Amino acid sequence: MPKDAALNSLGFAKPPADTRVVVAMSGGVDSSAVAAELASEGYDVVGITLQLYDHGAALAKKGACCAGRDIHDARRVAEAMGFPHYVLDYENTFRESVIDEFADAYLAGATPVPCIRCNERVKFRDLLETARDLDADCMATGHYIRRFDGPAGPELHRAADPVRDQSYFLFSTTPEQLAYLRFPLGGLETKAETRALAAKHGLMVADKPDSQDICFVPDGNYAKVIEKLRPGAADPGEIVDMEGRVLGQHRGVIHYTIGQRRGLGIGGLADPLYVVRLDPEARRVIVGPKSALATRTVPVREINWLGDAPFTSRPEWHLSVKLRSTRPPAEAVIRPLSETEAEVDLLSPEEGVSAGQACVFYAPEGTRVFGGGWIWKGRG
Incomplete structure (x- = not known):
């Protein structure tokens, strides 16, 4: 008999019915499929959805997560599969831990990745602690990444599907968190398998579109969100070359990113120019040749x-x-x-x-x- 024969599919030496697992449910097809499959296997599933921002404002927005329509969808999945589901209000925490830093980073000329901070500071910290408070044996998510038990402890590995792999967004998962987390979708070869899993359980979200862009940034318009959060952030200034010569005017540093070529408004030059540096304090966008980006x-x-x-x-x-x-x-x-x-x-x-x-x-x-x-x- 293999040494792991007594372990259930989540790695515990006890029946699924005696294994409590909290599933972080965003309302999308991925986490819904995870929750439904674990419930069908007989695990003691508890679904939790975090309300991260004003769900009323986001209700009609397609492709959002953790708000409005998605909270409703997560609740419907839990009802259909017969496990409890809770919604926790994390609006203030999300704003303080993720949104404010996102805005300030852009104002400082950086290009932040708020999804990583959300996993690090909200989902894998506060939500994980809530799972422990509920006496759960582990917490499962719908992320596409794999966790293996190595000789020195749990290891993090890229997903089997390179197209769906989310390892870039989960690098800050600590060893202690990794020991408690489970990623049931990481071994699937395609997203179609996830949708088939959801369809097998009759979930209404089986054909739901994937979330797009950053959840709190409608239509990918970062500058509009930042200007709303930080009035005056879009003050105009100069576009200069690497020697400081003024080439034109810009409409606010927050509208530009390193490597940008299009939309600079300084046409007519012999060679294309790219944004090579941002100087928010001087309200300057510095441009140069492509070689300067190396x-x-x-x-x-x-x-x-x-x-x-x-x-x-x-x-x-x-x-x-x-x-x-x-x-x-x-x-x-x-x-x-x-x-x-x-x-x-x-x-x-x-x-x-x-x-x-x-x-x-x-x-x-x-x-x-x-x-x-x-x-x-x-x-x-």
């Missing part, structure tokens, strides 16, 4: 390390890193400066590296995620 050295801080040996146990780590969620991992040498800071040297320069983005560490071969940190200034 970055080889990236300073990283707030590192969450998921390797077996201590981060500072070696002078350098040869890993792959991802500097944006949409880019493939690139070879790099990571040199620890402390337990939470490092200098990342890219073997091949990358363009458009921006402060506020995550730098996520991966095994050069295989699927393991070794954690990551935050880029704190955009160019080396």
